[in-house]
Amino acid sequence: MQDRPNVGYRILSASTLTDYLATLRVARDRLGGRPNEWRIRDVADGNLNSVFLVDGPDGGLCVKQALPYVRVHGESWPLDINRAVYENAYAERLAPHVGSLAPAIFHFDAEQFVIVMEKLEPHIILRKALIDGVHYPQVPAAVAEYVAKASFFTSDLAAPFEAKASDIALFSRNVYLQRISADLIFIDPYETVWRNKVIEPHLSAWADAFREDLDLKAAVARLRALYFGKAQSLIHGDLHTGSVMVTPEDTRVIDGEFAWVGPSGFDVGNFIAHYVMAWFGKGYQAGDIRERMAFRELIAADIVAFHETYRRRFLEIWRSETKVGDAYPAAHFASPAGEARLESLRQAYVDDIFRDAIGFLALKVIRRVLGYAQIADFLVIEDQEAQARAKAGALALARSLLLHPDRYNDIAAVADALPRFDDIGLDPRPSRTW
Ligand code: SR1
Numbered sequence: 218m219q220d221r222p223n224v225g226y227r228i229l230s231a232s233t234l235t236d237y238l239a240t241l242r243v244a245r246d247r248l249g250g251r252p253n254e255w256r257i258r259d260v261a262d263g264n265l266n267s268v269f270l271v272d273g274p275d276g277g278l279c280v281k282q283a284l285p286y287v288r289v290h291g292e293s294w295p296l297d298i299n300r301a302v303y304e305n306a307y308a309e310r311l312a313p314h315v316g317s318l319a320p321a322i323f324h325f326d327a328e329q330f331v332i333v334m335e336k337l338e339p340h341i342i343l344r345k346a347l348i349d350g351v352h353y354p355q356v357p358a359a360v361a362e363y364v365a366k367a368s369f370f371t372s373d374l375a376a377p378f379e380a381k382a383s384d385i386a387l388f389s390r391n392v393y394l395q396r397i398s399a400d401l402i403f404i405d406p407y408e409t410v411w412r413n414k415v416i417e418p419h420l421s422a423w424a425d426a427f428r429e430d431l432d433l434k435a436a437v438a439r440l441r442a443l444y445f446g447k448a449q450s451l452i453h454g455d456l457h458t459g460s461v462m463v464t465p466e467d468t469r470v471i472d473g474e475f476a477w478v479g480p481s482g483f484d485v486g487n488f489i490a491h492y493v494m495a496w497f498g499k500g501y502q503a504g505d506i507r508e509r510m511a512f513r514e515l516i517a518a519d520i521v522a523f524h525e526t527y528r529r530r531f532l533e534i535w536r537s538e539t540k541v542g543d544a545y546p547a548a549h550f551a552s553p554a555g556e557a558r559l560e561s562l563r564q565a566y567v568d569d570i571f572r573d574a575i576g577f578l579a580l581k582v583i584r585r586v587l588g589y590a591q592i593a594d595f596l597v598i599e600d601q602e603a604q605a606r607a608k609a610g611a612l613a614l615a616r617s618l619l620l621h622p623d624r625y626n627d628i629a630a631v632a633d634a635l636p637r638f639d640d641i642g643l644d645p646r647p648s649r650t651w
Pocket residue numbers: 263264265287397398401455589590
């Protein structure tokens with residue numbers, strides 16, 4: 218581990234990247250031709266890293282470099298470049314299970330903290346598709362498949378405890394990125410800190426109400442402890458709609474630098490949270506009202522499809538997997554009665570993931586609305602009051618999920634609840650029973 222880049226580390230730019238890539242055999246082989254024929258585009262749009270797409274006569278590459286600071290903030294917010302180590306390790310660990318649902322990694326440079334990977338083009342970021350109102354119906358099932366496999370095969374259900382211990386040993390050192398999650402997701406939104414971006418004055422009553430609500434903060438504290446204490450499976454840690462790239466036929470999960478051994482429900486809840494926010498944002502974005510309302514129906518259906526597929530695939534994989542981990546030894550459940558008991562344990566296990574997911578869903582909404590890293594689904598709404606109203610609906614649902622989880626026993630209950638929180642308004646005092 219290191220806090221500062223080693224002496225050989227250089228921040229790559231579009232003008233220095235060609236010389237760098239020319240030193241890598243994998244790049245020369247994949248791009249073909251001569252270096253002066255390679256075309257480079259700087260396409261960084263995430264919060265943290267540099268990203269370039271490179272095309273040569275024979276093919277293309279994506280080059281991602283960890284910067285020693287938060288890219289969107291600048292050098293005044295330093296950030297450990299070892300995040301590239303964890304992103305690479307996460308991709309390697311999951312590749313045998315998720316296959317082409319993630320980009321192929323071609324090369325990792327541990328001196329320059331560079332990952333050279335498959336170029337995803339003409340893919341676009343899922344968030345952009347949702348904002349533009351372009352629907353990709355295969356996405357929920359594909360992401361569900363990815364999360365089901367990741368959360369099954371890296372858990373004690375499939376991995377021997379030695380493998381799990383080695384994941385914990387490695388990814389528990391990813392502390393600088395977990396500090397970002399700790400602050401931005403679990404702490405900042407419930408305090409007054411410089412990083413929060415509350416729309417003043419429209420949303421300040423909601424922010425005040427959340428800071429003052431002890432029941433809410435108790436629910437948040439329970440989930441914070443769960444995130445740091447429930448080492449259930451290797452999680453992506455940042456699985457939002459900006460971490461998924463799509464075409465009509467293909468879906469890929471990218472950007473695993475927040476990898477962590479934590480509660481499986483975290484990724485599940487995070488992904489649903491960003492669909493939920495897409496739904497609330499759609500109510501106030503520009504464009505034809507009927508088209509936007511019709512798109513909302515598709516988003517609500519996607520939420521249900523994602524979770525139902527996740528649950529079904531997780532159970533199918535568990536039932537069919539012959540190589541089992543140490544948690545539920547097959548020999549203990551070999552009789553007909555044992556198989557029946559095991560099936561009820563399986564149902565209880567996925568129910569537990571769902572309960573955790575509901576809580577994390579709520580926290581991810583709250584952090585995107587009140588905290589630092591806000592999302593375009595809301596930010597594209599230019600009128601500040603309208604943006605605040607869209608966000609208020611999402612906050613109201615999040616509060617209900619945290620305070621009344623018993624009202625949300627399945628994913629359909631979450632999707633059905635969305636319209637009840639639409640147009641909730643800028644006064645946070647609960648006016649109805651939910
Ligand atoms: C400093 S901004 C950090 C956020 O960006 C990433 O995409 C994660 O969501 C993280 O919380």
